Amino acid sequence: AQKITQTQPGMFVQEKEAVTLDCTYDTSDPSYGLFWYKQPSSGEMIFLIYQGSYDQQNATEGRYSLNFQKARKSANLVISASQLGDSAMYFCAMREELSDYKLSFGAGTTVTVRA
Protein backbone atom coordinates (compact mmCIF):
# COMPACT_ATOMS: atom_id res chain seq x y z
CA ALA A 1 0.00 0.00 0.00
CA GLN A 2 1.13 3.52 -0.75
CA LYS A 3 2.32 5.32 2.34
CA ILE A 4 2.03 8.77 0.78
CA THR A 5 -0.60 9.72 -1.78
CA GLN A 6 -0.55 12.89 -3.82
CA THR A 7 -3.57 12.85 -6.10
CA GLN A 8 -2.82 15.97 -8.14
CA PRO A 9 -0.22 15.25 -10.82
CA GLY A 10 -0.24 18.86 -12.04
CA MET A 11 -1.68 22.24 -11.13
CA PHE A 12 -1.77 25.70 -12.61
CA VAL A 13 -1.98 28.78 -10.40
CA GLN A 14 -2.07 32.46 -11.15
CA GLU A 15 0.74 34.60 -9.78
CA LYS A 16 -0.08 36.09 -6.34
CA GLU A 17 -2.83 33.55 -5.69
CA ALA A 18 -2.72 30.77 -3.09
CA VAL A 19 -2.54 27.08 -3.99
CA THR A 20 -3.18 23.98 -1.92
CA LEU A 21 -1.36 20.74 -2.61
CA ASP A 22 -2.98 17.61 -1.26
CA CYS A 23 -1.20 14.87 0.65
CA THR A 24 -2.64 11.91 2.51
CA TYR A 25 -0.60 9.34 4.36
CA ASP A 26 -0.97 5.89 5.79
CA THR A 27 0.74 4.77 8.96
CA SER A 28 0.08 2.91 12.17
CA ASP A 29 3.17 4.37 13.82
CA PRO A 30 2.20 6.88 16.54
CA SER A 31 5.46 8.78 16.00
CA TYR A 32 6.12 10.16 12.55
CA GLY A 33 7.13 13.30 10.74
CA LEU A 34 5.73 14.84 7.60
CA PHE A 35 7.80 16.89 5.19
CA TRP A 36 7.31 18.89 2.05
CA TYR A 37 10.08 19.34 -0.49
CA LYS A 38 10.32 21.42 -3.65
CA GLN A 39 12.22 20.11 -6.67
CA PRO A 40 12.89 22.65 -9.42
CA SER A 41 13.95 21.47 -12.86
CA SER A 42 17.59 21.56 -11.71
CA GLY A 43 16.88 18.46 -9.62
CA GLU A 44 17.85 19.56 -6.13
CA MET A 45 15.30 18.77 -3.40
CA ILE A 46 14.67 21.83 -1.24
CA PHE A 47 13.21 21.35 2.24
CA LEU A 48 10.16 23.54 2.80
CA ILE A 49 8.34 22.59 5.98
CA TYR A 50 8.03 19.92 8.68
CA GLN A 51 5.16 18.72 10.87
CA GLY A 52 5.62 16.26 13.71
CA SER A 53 2.85 13.85 14.58
CA TYR A 54 2.67 15.21 18.12
CA ASP A 55 2.70 18.86 17.13
CA GLN A 56 -0.48 20.61 18.24
CA GLN A 57 -0.24 23.52 15.87
CA ASN A 58 0.05 23.60 12.10
CA ALA A 59 3.55 24.37 10.88
CA THR A 60 4.27 27.60 9.01
CA GLU A 61 7.41 28.80 7.23
CA GLY A 62 7.06 32.12 5.48
CA ARG A 63 4.63 31.67 2.59
CA TYR A 64 4.32 27.94 3.29
CA SER A 65 1.87 26.47 5.75
CA LEU A 66 0.88 22.90 6.44
CA ASN A 67 -2.75 22.05 7.07
CA PHE A 68 -2.35 19.03 9.33
CA GLN A 69 -5.50 16.99 9.95
CA LYS A 70 -4.31 14.01 11.96
CA ALA A 71 -7.62 12.16 12.16
CA ARG A 72 -8.00 12.34 8.39
CA LYS A 73 -4.30 11.56 7.88
CA SER A 74 -3.80 14.52 5.63
CA ALA A 75 -1.00 17.08 5.46
CA ASN A 76 -1.79 19.57 2.75
CA LEU A 77 0.68 22.26 1.78
CA VAL A 78 -0.60 25.79 1.22
CA ILE A 79 1.55 28.22 -0.73
CA SER A 80 0.32 31.77 -0.38
CA ALA A 81 0.98 34.63 -2.80
CA SER A 82 2.45 32.38 -5.50
CA GLN A 83 5.50 33.57 -7.36
CA LEU A 84 6.88 32.53 -10.74
CA GLY A 85 9.81 30.94 -8.92
CA ASP A 86 7.41 28.57 -7.17
CA SER A 87 7.00 26.61 -10.41
CA ALA A 88 8.43 23.20 -9.56
CA MET A 89 7.59 19.65 -8.49
CA TYR A 90 6.45 19.35 -4.88
CA PHE A 91 6.85 16.18 -2.87
CA CYS A 92 5.18 15.15 0.36
CA ALA A 93 7.21 12.72 2.46
CA MET A 94 6.84 10.84 5.72
CA ARG A 95 9.35 9.48 8.16
CA GLU A 96 8.19 6.80 10.58
CA GLU A 97 10.04 5.84 13.71
CA LEU A 98 9.19 2.18 13.19
CA SER A 99 10.70 2.13 9.70
CA ASP A 100 14.04 3.39 11.00
CA TYR A 101 13.47 6.91 9.85
CA LYS A 102 13.76 6.46 6.09
CA LEU A 103 11.70 8.90 4.07
CA SER A 104 8.80 7.62 1.99
CA PHE A 105 7.84 10.00 -0.81
CA GLY A 106 4.66 10.62 -2.71
CA ALA A 107 4.59 10.77 -6.51
CA GLY A 108 4.73 14.55 -6.48
CA THR A 109 2.65 17.42 -7.84
CA THR A 110 3.88 19.72 -10.57
CA VAL A 111 2.96 23.34 -9.95
CA THR A 112 3.10 25.88 -12.76
CA VAL A 113 2.66 29.53 -11.82
CA ARG A 114 1.27 31.74 -14.56
CA ALA A 115 2.02 35.46 -14.84
Next chain:
Amino acid sequence: EAGVTQSPTHLIKTRGQQATLRCSPISGHTSVYWYQQALGLGLQFLLWYDEGEERNRGNFPPRFSGRQFPNYSSELNVNALELEDSALYLCASSLGGGPGEETQYFGPGTRLLVL
Protein backbone atom coordinates in the same frame (compact mmCIF):
# COMPACT_ATOMS: atom_id res chain seq x y z
CA GLU B 1 27.04 27.47 5.72
CA ALA B 2 27.71 25.04 2.88
CA GLY B 3 24.96 22.63 1.96
CA VAL B 4 25.19 19.01 0.95
CA THR B 5 27.56 18.56 -1.97
CA GLN B 6 27.69 15.72 -4.45
CA SER B 7 30.11 14.72 -7.15
CA PRO B 8 30.19 14.23 -10.00
CA THR B 9 27.15 16.13 -11.29
CA HIS B 10 26.90 13.84 -14.30
CA LEU B 11 28.27 10.37 -14.92
CA ILE B 12 28.09 8.29 -18.06
CA LYS B 13 28.92 4.59 -17.88
CA THR B 14 28.34 1.51 -19.96
CA ARG B 15 26.50 -1.61 -18.90
CA GLY B 16 28.56 -3.84 -16.63
CA GLN B 17 30.84 -1.07 -15.38
CA GLN B 18 31.02 0.26 -11.84
CA ALA B 19 29.99 3.75 -10.71
CA THR B 20 31.12 5.63 -7.62
CA LEU B 21 29.14 8.60 -6.38
CA ARG B 22 30.30 10.88 -3.57
CA CYS B 23 28.52 13.00 -1.00
CA SER B 24 29.64 15.47 1.64
CA PRO B 25 27.06 16.28 4.32
CA ILE B 26 26.37 19.60 5.95
CA SER B 27 28.94 20.33 8.63
CA GLY B 28 27.83 18.82 11.93
CA HIS B 29 25.51 16.28 10.33
CA THR B 30 26.32 12.65 11.07
CA SER B 31 23.60 10.91 9.06
CA VAL B 32 23.77 10.46 5.29
CA TYR B 33 21.01 9.02 3.12
CA TRP B 34 20.99 7.93 -0.50
CA TYR B 35 17.93 7.96 -2.76
CA GLN B 36 17.35 6.96 -6.35
CA GLN B 37 14.97 8.98 -8.52
CA ALA B 38 14.35 7.09 -11.72
CA LEU B 39 11.97 8.32 -14.39
CA GLY B 40 8.48 7.10 -13.64
CA LEU B 41 9.45 5.44 -10.36
CA GLY B 42 9.65 8.37 -7.98
CA LEU B 43 12.10 8.66 -5.13
CA GLN B 44 13.23 5.40 -3.62
CA PHE B 45 15.25 5.06 -0.44
CA LEU B 46 18.57 3.28 -0.95
CA LEU B 47 20.77 3.51 2.14
CA TRP B 48 21.19 5.28 5.46
CA TYR B 49 24.54 5.73 7.22
CA ASP B 50 25.02 7.17 10.65
CA GLU B 51 28.26 7.42 12.59
CA GLY B 52 30.01 5.24 10.03
CA GLU B 53 27.51 2.39 10.22
CA GLU B 54 24.84 1.27 7.78
CA ARG B 55 21.55 1.74 9.65
CA ASN B 56 18.95 0.87 7.05
CA ARG B 57 18.74 -0.35 3.50
CA GLY B 58 15.99 -0.12 0.89
CA ASN B 59 14.83 -2.82 -1.50
CA PHE B 60 17.82 -2.74 -3.80
CA PRO B 61 20.14 -5.57 -4.85
CA PRO B 62 23.53 -6.03 -3.14
CA ARG B 63 25.36 -4.48 -6.08
CA PHE B 64 24.25 -1.18 -4.57
CA SER B 65 26.57 -0.57 -1.66
CA GLY B 66 28.26 2.26 0.10
CA ARG B 67 30.17 3.45 3.07
CA GLN B 68 30.57 6.41 5.35
CA PHE B 69 33.96 7.80 6.21
CA PRO B 70 35.19 9.15 9.58
CA ASN B 71 34.52 12.70 8.35
CA TYR B 72 30.89 11.60 7.65
CA SER B 73 31.19 11.92 3.88
CA SER B 74 29.84 8.97 1.98
CA GLU B 75 30.27 6.96 -1.18
CA LEU B 76 27.66 5.05 -3.12
CA ASN B 77 28.97 2.26 -5.32
CA VAL B 78 26.92 0.59 -8.00
CA ASN B 79 28.49 -2.53 -9.47
CA ALA B 80 27.61 -4.35 -12.68
CA LEU B 81 25.61 -1.40 -13.97
CA GLU B 82 22.35 -2.09 -15.75
CA LEU B 83 20.43 0.19 -18.08
CA GLU B 84 17.69 0.67 -15.48
CA ASP B 85 20.20 2.13 -13.03
CA SER B 86 20.04 5.33 -15.05
CA ALA B 87 18.59 7.86 -12.63
CA LEU B 88 19.20 10.90 -10.50
CA TYR B 89 20.93 9.85 -7.28
CA LEU B 90 20.26 12.17 -4.39
CA CYS B 91 22.19 12.34 -1.17
CA ALA B 92 20.74 13.91 1.97
CA SER B 93 22.09 14.58 5.43
CA SER B 94 20.57 15.18 8.83
CA LEU B 95 21.86 16.02 12.29
CA GLY B 96 21.25 12.50 13.44
CA GLY B 97 18.65 9.81 13.25
CA GLY B 98 16.56 10.50 16.30
CA PRO B 99 13.43 12.58 16.90
CA GLY B 100 14.03 16.28 16.39
CA GLU B 101 17.07 15.55 14.26
CA GLU B 102 15.36 14.02 11.32
CA THR B 103 14.96 16.81 8.75
CA GLN B 104 16.93 15.71 5.71
CA TYR B 105 18.64 18.28 3.52
CA PHE B 106 19.44 17.22 -0.01
CA GLY B 107 22.32 17.80 -2.35
CA PRO B 108 22.02 18.66 -6.05
CA GLY B 109 22.26 15.04 -7.13
CA THR B 110 24.32 13.01 -9.55
CA ARG B 111 22.73 12.12 -12.86
CA LEU B 112 23.90 8.66 -13.87
CA LEU B 113 23.38 7.50 -17.42
CA VAL B 114 24.07 3.88 -18.28
CA LEU B 115 24.50 3.13 -21.99
